[in-house]
Amino acid sequence: MSDTMSPKAAQALLPALREAIREAASLALPFFRAGAQTTARTWSKAGGSPVTEADVAVDTFLKIRLSALLPEAAWLSEETSDDAIRLGSDLVWIVDPIDGTRAFLTGHQDWSISVALLAGGQPILGFVHAPVTDRFYEAVAGGGATCNGVPLSVSTQTGLTGAKVTGPKPMIDKLARGGSTNGEALDVQIVPRVPSLALRVARVAEGSIDVGLVSSDARDWDLAGADLLLREAGGSVSDLKGTRTTYNRPDPVHGALIAMSNGLRDDVVAALTRG
Known part of the structure; x- marks a missing residue:
């Protein structure tokens, strides 16, 4: 504090x-x-x-x-x-x-x-x-x-296979490509996109979504309140390298982001890096 x-x-x-x-x-x-x-x-x-x-x-x-x-x-x-x-x-x-x-x-x-x-x-x-x-x-x-x-508590999902994912289709496709094994596309459950970014992150915090993907151009006001919900529930909002989001910078605009549980962090970051 x-x-x-x-x-x-x-x-x-x-x-x-x-x-x-x-x-x-x-x-x-x-x-x-x-x-x-x-x-x-x-x-x-x-x-x-x-x-x-x-x-x-x-x-x-x-x-x-x-x-x-x-x-x-x-x-x-x-x-x-x-x-x-x-x-x-x-x-x-x-x-x-x-x-x-x-x-x-x-x-x-x-x-x-x-x-x-x-x-x-x-x-x-x-x-x-x-x-x-x-x-x-x-x-x-x-x-x-x-x-x-x-x-609130994030989901207990331990791997990307079968994970409930929402967000922009290009980012979901990138995650699926990067998480594929033996040339087969990653099998994820696609959840309809949530129009409010704050609610998208909140639903990761409550466990109804495993991975929430956010395209570039989100602003501090879209994210800051929901980010704390997710941190306290066992997850984080980060950039595509896994670095936690910070706020109140001169420019409040963010690049592409991931909302996820801490347990899925390494798998998600690795898949998006490969994809």
């Missing part, structure tokens, strides 16, 4: 954070229509990514509420202009108000609100809330991870 945030102080924030995240979800849910287009006003950001009035409302609400909870913490989120002051701050809030905006737009249930508190570039508190399914994931560094109060 950080010199500026003790375990006791981090734990003390949990009730207020749970309440704030659930209130934020209540701002977005009225705009969501299962299986149909959102009722929210929508426009495109620079680069073509969609944003809705729900994204902005949740971002604004959480910035006010979280900044009041911990005024000394800097801020980085998808919908707020970046402020370089965060680079000199030990404590930083990392927020994605709606992770999986395209899913939210089109009525797919797999979108989430992702919140992390960093200390020294590493998450010490992590939350991923899926409002439609009412699954609330949380973790405290050194204190474990839960979903709706039930402890």
